[in-house]
Amino acid sequence: MNNRLKVLRAERNWSQADLAGRLQVSRQSVNAIETGRFDPSLPLAFKLARLFERPIEEIFTDEA
Amino acid sequence: MLGCNLKNPAMRHYVIRIVIAMTVYAALLPATIVTLQLTHPQRAIVLALSILPSIPIIAVLVIVGLYLKEETDEFQRMLLQQSLLWGMGCTLAFISIWGFLEMFAHVRHLPLFYVFPIFWLFGGISRAIQRTKYRSGDE
Numbered sequence: 001m002n003n004r005l006k007v008l009r010a011e012r013n014w015s016q017a018d019l020a021g022r023l024q025v026s027r028q029s030v031n032a033i034e035t036g037r038f039d040p041s042l043p044l045a046f047k048l049a050r051l052f053e054r055p056i057e058e059i060f061t062d063e064a
Numbered sequence: 065m066l067g068c069n070l071k072n073p074a075m076r077h078y079v080i081r082i083v084i085a086m087t088v089y090a091a092l093l094p095a096t097i098v099t100l101q102l103t104h105p106q107r108a109i110v111l112a113l114s115i116l117p118s119i120p121i122i123a124v125l126v127i128v129g130l131y132l133k134e135e136t137d138e139f140q141r142m143l144l145q146q147s148l149l150w151g152m153g154c155t156l157a158f159i160s161i162w163g164f165l166e167m168f169a170h171v172r173h174l175p176l177f178y179v180f181p182i183f184w185l186f187g188g189i190s191r192a193i194q195r196t197k198y199r200s201g202d203e
Contacts, residue, residue: 029139
């Protein structure tokens with residue numbers, strides 16, 4: 001799954017550590033999601049959506 | 065097998081519990097050996113004493129289970145679950161191969177209590193590979 005996390009994060013001038021702190025996960029987790037190596041669960045995806053004030057489908061896009 | 069970020073409450077609990085379990089193990093094992101050597105107790109007591117050092121070892125499994133229950137970071141949970149599975153799979157493969165080697169090639173007998181450290185060894189190797197695979201590239 002592709003995502004726009006890096007762009008959304010850059011718009012807010014947040015580091016991965018900043019985002020990780022806001023999500024209460026490790027920076028390694030944010031990195032794995034951002035680079036598409038780990039797909040978050042629905043609850044975490046909703047948390048990201050609330051944090052960036054965007055619908056989930058604007059953050060994550062299906063590769064197909 | 066786990067990384068050690070003590071700011072994470074689940075990890076902090078895990079480390080404290082492991083230290084306690086290992087301290088109990090470090091005390092029980094020599095105490096059992098010395099007791100059995102010096103007292104030559106009855107069979108039932110020998111059986112009970114022999115089982116004693118395995119209690120903190122079993123506790124380690126429970127502690128890992130508690131960590132998985134308490135860890136709120138789903139990615140970290142997934143990493144540990146993967147390394148546990150690799151640890152189990154590799155251990156089963158290793159002891160199966162060793163078992164046949166013992167039976168047919170008469171290699172040295174491997175005492176069963178080595179299975180647990182072998183499991184953690186393979187799990188640890190798996191964790192090291194994961195660290196390389198998921199090494200943070202950005203920032």
